[in-house]
Amino acid sequence: xxxxxxxxxxxxxxxxxxxxxxxxxxxxxxxxxxxxxxxxxxxxxxxxxxxxxxxxxxxxxxxxxxxxxxxxxxxxxxxxxxxxxxxxxxxxxxxxxxxxxxxxxxxxxxxxxxxxxxxxxxxxxxxxxxxxxxxxxxxxxxxxxxxxxxxxxxxxxxxxxxxxxxxxxxxxxxxxxxxxxxxxxxxxxxxxxxxxxxxxxxxxxxxxxxxxxxxxxxxxxxxxxxxxxxxxxxxxxxxxxxxxxxxxxxxxxxxxxxxxxxxxxxxxxxxxxxxxxxxxxxxxxxxxxxxxxxxxxxxxxxxxxxxxxxxxxxxxxxxxxxxxxxxxx
Numbered sequence: 001x002x003x004x005x006x007x008x009x010x011x012x013x014x015x016x017x018x019x020x021x022x023x024x025x026x027x028x029x030x031x032x033x034x035x036x037x038x039x040x041x042x043x044x045x046x047x048x049x050x051x052x053x054x055x056x057x058x059x060x061x062x063x064x065x066x067x068x069x070x071x072x073x074x075x076x077x078x079x080x081x082x083x084x085x086x087x088x089x090x091x092x093x094x095x096x097x098x099x100x101x102x103x104x105x106x107x108x109x110x111x112x113x114x115x116x117x118x119x120x121x122x123x124x125x126x127x128x129x130x131x132x133x134x135x136x137x138x139x140x141x142x143x144x145x146x147x148x149x150x151x152x153x154x155x156x157x158x159x160x161x162x163x164x165x166x167x168x169x170x171x172x173x174x175x176x177x178x179x180x181x182x183x184x185x186x187x188x189x190x191x192x193x194x195x196x197x198x199x200x201x202x203x204x205x206x207x208x209x210x211x212x213x214x215x216x217x218x219x220x221x222x223x224x225x226x227x228x229x230x231x232x233x234x235x236x237x238x239x240x241x242x243x244x245x246x247x248x249x250x251x252x253x254x255x256x257x258x259x260x261x262x263x264x265x266x267x268x269x270x271x272x273x274x275x276x277x278x279x280x281x282x283x284x285x286x287x288x289x290x291x292x293x294x295x296x297x298x299x300x301x302x303x304x305x306x307x308x309x310x311x312x313x314x315x316x317x318x319x320x321x322x323x324x325x326x327x328x329x
Contacts, residue, residue: 187264
């Protein structure tokens, strides 16, 4: 693949940079407040971008580690100190600690606000205290943050409509049923096997077209399948698929699914872009991979961070093993 074909991944190259505390300020601004932590024009401009692109990469910054060594400070320096400086650095670190992130962390917008609303239910204890000198924001207890949180991440970040997803499903099903070949990321065959569970769940799924891919393979076991990285023909109707750039905005789409695919390519001795008959790929998959622990559990079943959670548990999905035993075709 030439570099000209690549697009920014939204993981390592930020398009928006804010102080970590301003993440709460964006929510309060969405709730109708004028937050003292972020300039209103800046807040509304960022919110407008979030409302259009759930893959927008946001970097959370803090100046918490810029404090000079005490030997360089004088009594005059301390006399000129700004109490809000310490408060804001504490706010930044409180937010980052709750989210399990570090200064400079970059995450896609939808992931970030899902995580925010899961981990921080109120700005109390971050933006405001009862301690004299640390009273903080006068608006923090009026419920604006909590009201937006109750609506969910969709209140801040772009979400696909059901109408759009239905239209994409219809188009994609037609392509899967009648196209000359299929384009599927390799680990999605494992998802298909897990869901099928040896025939226990032989029915369509609402958020993908894996079942339609299975139907095509049953009808035509030798249909060519090109193995791809990133979103594939199973993804178009998913709420986590962003048509604007073809990215996945689910937590799993952040990075872990890319590793699953590359691990599979390595273990199967294949490369992105290889084309095989569907039946041959399935035979190879079940021959080489006995459990989802080997791929989805990274081989050791250890969760190292939120981004590296393990689908279906560290010991492997029994549905995959059932399908491997009974076969798909």
